[in-house]
Amino acid sequence: MSGFAQNTFNGLVSGAFYALLALGLAVIFGMLRVVNFAHGAFYMLGAFGAYVLLSEAGVPFWAALVIMPVGLGLLGMALERAVIHRLTKLDPLYNFLLTFGLTLILQDLVKLRYGVQSSPYETPSLLSGSVDFGLFDFPTYRVFILGFAVLLCVAVWWVLTRTRIGMVVRAATERPDLTRAFGIDVGRWVTPVFGFGIGLAGLAGVLAAPMRAVNPLMGADLIIVVFAVVVIGGLGSIFGSVAAGFGIGLVQAWGEAYLSNFPLVSQTIVFVVMAGVLLWRPAGLFGREEAPA
Amino acid sequence: MLRIENLSAFYGEAQVLRDVSLEVSAGEVVTLVGRNGAGKSTLLRCVMGLHPGQRGTVELDGRDITRLAAHKRARLGLGWVPDDRGSYATLTVTENLTLPPTVGPDPWSLERVYEAFPALYTRRDSAATMLSGGEQQMLALARVLRMGARLLLCDEPTEGLSPLLVQQVGDLLREAKRHGVTVLLVEQNLHFATGVADRHYLLAEGRVAEAMDNSEVRSRERELLAYLGI
Numbered sequence: 001m002s003g004f005a006q007n008t009f010n011g012l013v014s015g016a017f018y019a020l021l022a023l024g025l026a027v028i029f030g031m032l033r034v035v036n037f038a039h040g041a042f043y044m045l046g047a048f049g050a051y052v053l054l055s056e057a058g059v060p061f062w063a064a065l066v067i068m069p070v071g072l073g074l075l076g077m078a079l080e081r082a083v084i085h086r087l088t089k090l091d092p093l094y095n096f097l098l099t100f101g102l103t104l105i106l107q108d109l110v111k112l113r114y115g116v117q118s119s120p121y122e123t124p125s126l127l128s129g130s131v132d133f134g135l136f137d138f139p140t141y142r143v144f145i146l147g148f149a150v151l152l153c154v155a156v157w158w159v160l161t162r163t164r165i166g167m168v169v170r171a172a173t174e175r176p177d178l179t180r181a182f183g184i185d186v187g188r189w190v191t192p193v194f195g196f197g198i199g200l201a202g203l204a205g206v207l208a209a210p211m212r213a214v215n216p217l218m219g220a221d222l223i224i225v226v227f228a229v230v231v232i233g234g235l236g237s238i239f240g241s242v243a244a245g246f247g248i249g250l251v252q253a254w255g256e257a258y259l260s261n262f263p264l265v266s267q268t269i270v271f272v273v274m275a276g277v278l279l280w281r282p283a284g285l286f287g288r289e290e291a292p293a
Numbered sequence: 294m295l296r297i298e299n300l301s302a303f304y305g306e307a308q309v310l311r312d313v314s315l316e317v318s319a320g321e322v323v324t325l326v327g328r329n330g331a332g333k334s335t336l337l338r339c340v341m342g343l344h345p346g347q348r349g350t351v352e353l354d355g356r357d358i359t360r361l362a363a364h365k366r367a368r369l370g371l372g373w374v375p376d377d378r379g380s381y382a383t384l385t386v387t388e389n390l391t392l393p394p395t396v397g398p399d400p401w402s403l404e405r406v407y408e409a410f411p412a413l414y415t416r417r418d419s420a421a422t423m424l425s426g427g428e429q430q431m432l433a434l435a436r437v438l439r440m441g442a443r444l445l446l447c448d449e450p451t452e453g454l455s456p457l458l459v460q461q462v463g464d465l466l467r468e469a470k471r472h473g474v475t476v477l478l479v480e481q482n483l484h485f486a487t488g489v490a491d492r493h494y495l496l497a498e499g500r501v502a503e504a505m506d507n508s509e510v511r512s513r514e515r516e517l518l519a520y521l522g523i
Contacts, residue, residue, distance in 0.1 A: 170383040171392050178379050181341050182393035183367030183440070288382065 002136045007257040008250065013142045015249020016149030020204040021226045022233060022241035023156060024197035030173030030236040031186075031193040032080075034087050037099035040223030041106040042072055042198050046205020047214045048110055051121050061124040061210070068206045069199040076198025080191045103220070110216040118213035127210075145207050152203075153242050160238060169193065173236060225252070228274045234287020244285060248273070294319040294475050295340065295444060300349035302335050302499075309335045311499040312349070317444075322466060322476040324486040327496035328521055333479040334376055336496070337446045340477070341373050342366045353444070370397050372442025376449050376479070378429040379436075380421035386413055389421040390436050397441025399472060406435045409465075427458040434465055445469065445476045451485050463489050481521065487511055 021039060028036050049068045053059035059067070079102070087095050127141040160166035171179045172186045180186050205219075212218060229248045233240030248270055255269040265272075277285060295317040302310040309332045317323045325333045338344040340351055342363035351359045358366055367373065381389055390406060390413075407414035410431050416424055421432060430450055437445055447466075451459045459482070466476055466489045480486045486493060487507045495503040495517075510517065 167384060167388050167392060171381055171388075174381050174383050175379070177343055177363070178373075178375065178381075179392070180363040181343055181367055181371075181373040181375075181379075182436075183364050183396060184393070185362075185364045 003257070005136050006138075007253045009138055009142070009146075011250035011253025012246060013146050013249070014252060015246035016146050017204050017208060017222065017245075018226055018229045018249055019153060019242045019245030020149055020200050020207075021222070022229045022245045023153065023238065024200035025226065025230050026233070026236055026238050026241040027169070027173070027193055028197040029230075030238070031169065031176075031190055032084070032088065033176075034084060034095050035092075035099070035235075036197070037096060037223075038102040038106065039197075039201050039226070040219030040221075041103040042076065042201040042219070043205040043208070043222065044110070044216060044219035045072055045106060046202035047121070047209040047212070047218060048114070048205070048216070049202070050206045050209045051119050051214045052114075054121065055119075061206070064209075065203070065206050069203040072202030073195040073199030077191050077195035079198075080194040084194060085190065107216045107220065114216070116216060118215040121209040121214055123210040141210055145211070148207065152200075157239070157242075173238075225270055228270050230284075232274050232277045232284055234281075234284025237284060237286040237288075240284055240286025294321075294354060295477065296350075296352040296355075297336075297340070298350040298352070300336070300339060300347065300351065302332070302339055302344055302348075303346035304335075305346075309499050310339070310347075313496075313499070313501055315494055315501055315504075317475060317477055319475055320470065320473055321492065322470050322478060322490040324478045324480045324490045324493045325496055326480060326483065326486060326493055326517070326521065327502075331496040332499045333496055334448050337448050337477065337479060340366075341371060341446055367393065367440075367442075368396050370441075370443035372437025372440055372445045374433045374437055374445060374447040374450055376452070378426075378433045380424070380429045380432060382420050382422040384421060385418050386421050386424065386432060387417045389432055390439050393436065393440045395439070395441050397443050400441030401435070401438045403439065406439055410435055427454050430454060430458070430462065431465075434462065438465075438469065443474060445474060445478075447476060447478045449479050449481065451480065451482050459485055483510060483514055483517060483521075 021043060025036060025039055028034060046068045049071070050061065050064035053064050053067065054061070083098060087098060123141045127144050130137040130139050131143050160170060168179075168184055169189060172184065172189060176186050208218070225248065229244045230241055232248065233242075233244030251273055252270055255266040259266040259269070281287070297316070298314050300310055300313045301308060313336060325336060327333050335344055339347050342358070342361060349359070350357060353366070353369055353371070358369065373379070381392070384392065387403070390403060407417070412428050413432060413435065416428070421429065424432060434450065450462050454462065463485060466478070470476065478486070478490060487510050490507070493505045493510055494501050495505065
């Protein structure tokens with residue numbers, strides 16, 4: 001029983017990262033119709049930035065948790081203005097070429113300066129140790145990540161469903177042209193939404209620094225699963241991306257624990273689930289078929 | 294109020310509108326009739342600023358708006374009632390109504406909308422796509438009235454509605470007209486068209502084939518119905 005709780009807890013923690021990254025991808029895709037293949041690179045930059053801030057300037061984790069998402073969000077907004085916005089009128093192939101190209105550039109810039117070895121990042125002292133839940137105890141830092149991610153997802157959900165900004169974002173995400181015809185300057189919201197999505201990736205990166213190996217390729221490894229999550233949840237579905245994020249975290253953790261005798265299955269289970277979902281619901285669990293303008 | 298001059302529109306290589314010129318005066322209700330594929334909806338989309346491939350001029354109150362973005366046209370008082378009713382699945386009924394900013398001098402209040410459409414009030418917190426087809430049509434019309442739009446662009450508002458609802462749409466358009474609202478209406482239902490409109494343009498193969506008034510449409514109803522294939 002305590003083994004099961006352990007696996008479930010770890011699954012939810014991995015799921016928290018998937019959810020934060022998939023949430024950013026979903027709002028970006030919804031608003032821009034751009035699949036941001038560079039999302040993993042920004043996650044990596046978040047973690048690396050936190051590491052560099054601490055090791056070279058002594059900036060603590062808590063400050064990095066604010067500085068990196070804001071800084072990367074601004075960088076994302078600049079990139080959107082400079083290059084990403086040109087994609088809207090082009091063949092989707094350019095979407096892939098540009099954002100994947102950005103990934104390679106960002107990864108290699110980091111490699112050039114810091115090499116490929118992993119760098120350690122110490123867990124902030126406030127969050128070291130473990131929390132006793134009676135039958136089992138979990139590392140404090142992981143409990144913090146899970147709580148923080150859930151709070152963040154709830155906050156984003158609240159903004160999206162309860163505020164005028166959220167209403168505009170939902171409308172523009174569902175039917176951009178129609179929303180323009182109702183007097184809303186959809187273009188004005190595109191840059192901040194892109195920056196917000198990138199900021200979330202950066203935030204996930206900072207959160208990952210103390211528990212994952214910080215290296216230039218950490219985003220590339222993670223992003224493949226995140227794309228499976230996004231497809232399962234339904235591309236552009238905000239609720240779907242969060243639900244699928246936690247769901248896939250669980251599936252993966254349980255798979256590794258209980259199917260470890262079948263490594264082929266446990267390593268591919270995420271993609272098997274994805275294929276199954278696509279056969280059953282081609283637009284993803286919470287996705288809708290694209291509506292005309 | 295609205296002046297369209299030598300408007301041509303394209304879908305890729307295919308030309309769907311050929312040098313269309315027409316005018317709608319303030320306070321008029323004008324319909325566009327024509328077979329499927331005659332270019333009626335494309336014409337409305339051009340006026341709204343939603344069709345990218347076009348040539349010619351669109352003027353609103355003497356101002357050239359041909360190059361103006363759709364959201365700016367809406368803010369000048371254009372109200373869009375799309376053929377698919379334009380309900381947002383991710384917005385509640387109230388949100389669907391309050392999404393557009395108010396743009397005209399005489400916008401309906403939300404209270405007035407709900408008084409006029411009790412069915413929308415009872416479903417105000419549901420997703421708009423959960424409404425029946427007729428209710429969604431009322432929602433689409435109520436939305437542009439709440440905006441206070443001065444020129445309504447309505448794409449087949451009676452399509453698929455029961456006779457009772459068709460009558461209700463007619464009442465609504467007539468009331469809007471009484472308050473000085475101008476309407477450009479795509480309509481296949483000639484009976485309905487002559488009941489609400491002042492004038493009619495017959496579109497055929499992307500051109501304005503004829504301009505008719507109500508008495509002419511009534512006297513040639515048989516011929517027109519046969520032509521429209523209804």
